[in-house]
Amino acid sequence: MTISPPNRDLIFRAFADPTRRALFERLCRDGALTVHALTEGAAISQPAVSKHLAVLKSAGLVHGRVQGRETRYHAEPMALAPLTDWLAHYSSFWDHKLDGLGDLLKRMDQ
């Protein structure tokens, strides 16, 4: 059995929780948001949100920038690389995905 790099572990663990995935998705969509803004509509308390953000941060998936009394968090999509690499490695899936790839390349050419 192979030992996975600690990074990958942290990322998988971070995404195991749906609330954390939702936070990450929201940060991907809406850009930089404060903890307060993220707490709105999250159905959990502010400390809970802060803890989730800490987990995402320790996995390198988000960054927090202090601005005065508030902290704006933003997503770090490049941190998904270990995930995509892992998937690329362990799925014959690509073969099928490649079917629609010609079209994709054509669209990129335009």
Place this chain on the structure above:
Amino acid sequence: MTISPPNRDLIFRAFADPTRRALFERLCRDGALTVHALTEGAAISQPAVSKHLAVLKSAGLVHGRVQGRETRYHAEPMALAPLTDWLAHYSSFWDHKLDGLGDLLKRMDQ
């Protein structure tokens, strides 16, 4: 906050555990294996392996086929689709991945 399809939840939860990822990886590499074979070198007991396999199975990631007194499990790489879809949606990462794609297509043409 969006509600994720239950499938995705199950897959992420299943992969949260490194032992389960290792089992899945091994089944991807080595094809169909018995529980006994998977237990060898897994550093955990056979019941533990069985439980992990049950989790992977409930996520659709592996299938078990009973053959006499043994059960051979095999990976179901297509079940990774929800993961790749999610990643494709939430990563600007693909743009970079596409760089090496021309070569890949050429190789497939041969």
Place this chain on the structure above:
DNA sequence: CGATCATATAACCCACGGGTTATGGGTTAA
């Protein structure tokens, strides 16, 4: 300066997950 806001941390609770041993049911071998 005093009050309020924004956030992180502490302290705590409880459910769940991953491990174990024990066991039962089904299958092959002797």
Place this chain on the structure above:
DNA sequence: TTAACCCATAACCCGTGGGTTATATGATCG
């Protein structure tokens, strides 16, 4: 048919993770 084997399930233990409330710290507003 008796014994050994393969596997799943049951029953249990315990650490951890996600939730809460309370609080400390720092920044802004009046």
